[in-house]
Amino acid sequence: MLMKIDKIIGSAIPLKGNDIDTDRIIPARFLKCVVFDGLGHHVFEDDRREEKSRGSVHPFDHPEYKKGTILVVNNNFGCGSSREHAPQALKRFGIKAIIGESFAEIFFGNCLALGVPCLRVGEKEAALIQTMIEEKPSEQYTVDISDLTLKKGKDVICPLFMQGTVQEQFLSGTWDVTGILLENQSLIKQVASRLPYLNWA
Amino acid sequence: MGKTLYEKVLEIHTVAKLPSGHLQLFVGTQLLHEVTSPQAFAMIRERDLKVLYPSRNFATADHIIPTTSYQRPFADTVAEEMMQALEKNTADFRIRFFDLEKEEGGIVHVIGPEQGITQPGMTITCGDSHTSTHGAFGAIAFGIGTSQIRDVLATQTLSMEPLKVRQVRIEGKLNPGVYAKDVILFVINKLGVKGGVGYAYEFAGSTIEAMNMEERMTICNMAIEAGARVGYVNPDQKTYDYLKGKPYAPKDKDWDKAVSFYESVRTDPDARFDDTVVFQASSIEPMVTWGITPGQSVAVTGNIPLAASVPPGEQKLFKEALEYMSFTEGTPILGTPVDVAFIGSCTNGRLSDLEAAAEIVRGHQVKKGMLALVVPGSQKIKRQAEQMGLHTIFKEAGFEWREAGCSLCLAMNPDQLKGKQISASSSNRNFKGRQGSPTGRTLLMSPAMVACASIYGVVSDVRELIQERKK
Known part of the structure; x- marks a missing residue:
């Protein structure tokens, strides 16, 4: 039952700018919640409102990007606090993979725990991909974890970078502790069957 | 070489050794409450996972519950939302929910033992650090985070690193007016609030053996305040007598088998501990915390320490505590004015706690201007106390x-x-702001000492009142 992640296929969202922090991703007032579920609605809420008041449209409000699952960012994305709410909010919005020039370390780790791969590209490539998306928002891309490339159809656009051990965790599904634990389901049942108190219950 | 109860219980619950080197441990019982479980259930839904053993999970609502009236919907909309989430989650995943409306609710660490869910030799987890309480029955019980709650829901197991075991032995007879709460506050004071990090504490010795189950729960409850995630007492006849006949306890022909299993998990006489410490019960007096950690305490007749007596590493915390509490070093704790008296919590909200407090209060009046609360640990305790007339006292x-x-x-x-x-307060934590006001101050003590303080309006020595009563 390990959730192996080898490919993410979908349209993309370009989000330009360096040092976009976790407070911008999900403003602190949305942290008081029963479930992480609602966070998707509030992702980038303040940034989106600000863009609106200036008469422009934030990429997360752009009707053509609405179904985007691949987020393309620039430098030091996700800096700030350690809260899991930021990647949770992005994931709940529908983001399944993030391509960027670099990521804040804790944010990267939190994304890994949620099964959202963060892949690095060079500055030029990031800009190139963002432009491609803007030119044709409906285009489908493939983030291929097995050969670490970004593809459009069968054409490779550029290589993607990710540490080998992290790549392995996504490909094998071991990024997910729950998955590792679930793998031992027959052993779990064995232990359960020999625990005396379970048979009296 | 013999084994400790901790080693034996871990052994029979080990599913596998994980590549990370941690153990995959089977969790016999998971207890759930409204604050830390909703995100875990959300993760289960999101991943389309199942709850592997719904019958090994039990839920109640306790943290956010208003105690003036259970009338729904709760005035606090977030509290109401959390309550509804728990109701929905337990219904959707077929998990037993101890309902307030059916008068079977209460604090999670009170109702586990009350229902006979908590049993010797079991592993128990809950998204709450005071889960160590259940160790009083010879269970290995500890608090976990939301992602681990998810893991236990989905697999009834979790990944964990084994602890070392320190035997904390208390020997001899406690003096009158000295209670289990004083014993554990004393132990925390001596071993430190971080002293138990990496350890399970086995509480043993004649003092512990002489204690009833509720007293043992008070001791194990606060193991976490000593830094130990796990605290336990070896099960004995008192444990079995308490458990027998409870709704979830083994029944009929299973009972004898159960007792031999419980006996088999007791620490062997030749077991080796990673560390052992011994205290004499006779040296323990009623304790009161004066600071902002449960380790900052003195005997009720003692003085708040002098800065000069505090080790260099604790100077900063010492000064911070004095400043926050607005207390002066070297002054007696006796006579400190108090505004509120609180009797309750998973530490001291059980029937014997209420009895001890009522015995002190009987025939006296709460000092004018003070707010004094008794909040029973469960609805069952409340009813029992009412049958005994304690509520009238x-x-x-x-x-x-x-x-x-x-x-x-x-x-x-x-x-x-x-x-x-x-x-x-008869509760377990005197952290800054813990009791709701960012500048509020908490003095931890036994329920009898709280009762005594409520009568005089100042920190008082309950032993004097007990003496007085004897005359």
Whole structure:
């Protein structure tokens, strides 16, 4: 039952700018919640409102990007606090993979725990991909974890970078502790069957 | 070489050794409450996972419950939302929910033992650090985070690193007016609030053996305040007598088998501990915390320490505590004015705690101007106490007699200190702001000592009142 992640296929969202922090991703007032579920609605809420008041449209409000699952960012994305709410909010919005020039370390780790791969590209490539998306928002891309490339159809656009051990965790599904634990389901049942108190219950 | 109970229980619950080197441990019982479980259930839904053993999970609502009235919907909309989430989650995943409306609710660490869910030799987890309470029955019980709650829901297992075991032995007879709470506050004072990090504490010795189950629960409850995630007492006849006949206890022909299993997990006489410490019961007096950690305590007749007597590493915390509490070094704790008296919590909200407090309060009046609360640990305890007439004693003295819940222990409900109020509290934590006011102050003590403080309006020595009564 390990959730192996080898490919993410979908349209993309370009989000330009360096040092976009976790407070911008999900403003602190949305942290008081029963479930992480609602966070998707509030992702980038303040940034989106600000863009609106200036008469422009934030990429997360752009009707053509609405179904985007691949987020393309620039430098030091996700800096700030350690809260899991930021990647949770992005994931709940529908983001399944993030391509960027670099990521804040804790944010990267939190994304890994949620099964959202963060892949690095060079500055030029990031800009190139963002432009491609803007030119044709409906285009489908493939983030291929097995050969670490970004593809459009069968054409490779550029290589993607990710540490080998992290790549392995996504490909094998071991990024997910729950998955590792679930793998031992027959052993779990064995232990359960020999625990005396379970048979009296 | 013999084994400790901790080693034996871990052994029979080990599913596998994981590539990370941690153990995959089977969790016999998971207890759930409204604050830390909703995100875990959300993760289960999101991943389309199942709850592997619904019958090994039990839920109750306690942290956010208003204790003036259970009337729904709760005035606090977030509390109502959390309550509804728990109701929905337990219904959707077929998990037994101990319902307030059916008068079977209460604090999670009170109802586990009350229902006979908590049993010797079992592993128990809950998204709450005071899960160590259940160790009083010879279970290995510990608090976990939300992602681990998810893991236990989905697999009934979790990944964990084994602990070392320190035997904390207390020998001899306790003096009158000295209770289990004083013993554990004493131990925390001596071993430090971080002393137990990496350890399970096995509480043993003649003092512990002489204690009833509720006293043992008070001891194990606060193991976590000593830094130990796990605290336990070896099961004995008292454990079995308490458990027998409880709704979830083994029945009929299973009972004898159960007792031999319980006996088999007891620490062997030749077991080796990673460390052993011994204290004499006779040296323990009624204890009161004066600071902002449960380790900052003195005997009720003692003085707040002098800065000169505090080790260099603790100077900063010492100064911070004095400043926060507005206390002066070297002054007696006796006579410190208190504004609020709180009797309750998973540490000291059980029937024998209420009895001990009522015995002190009987025939006295709460000092004018003080707020005094009794919040039973469960609805069952509340009913039992009412049958015994304890509520009348408390109410006649000027206490408020509330519905069960966590209440002022952590002030997630409307029960909160105001401003710099000082609370004499039978709860477990005196952290800054713990009781609801960012500047509120908490003095931890036994329920009898809280009762005594409520009568005089100042920190008082309960032994004097007991002496007085004997005359």
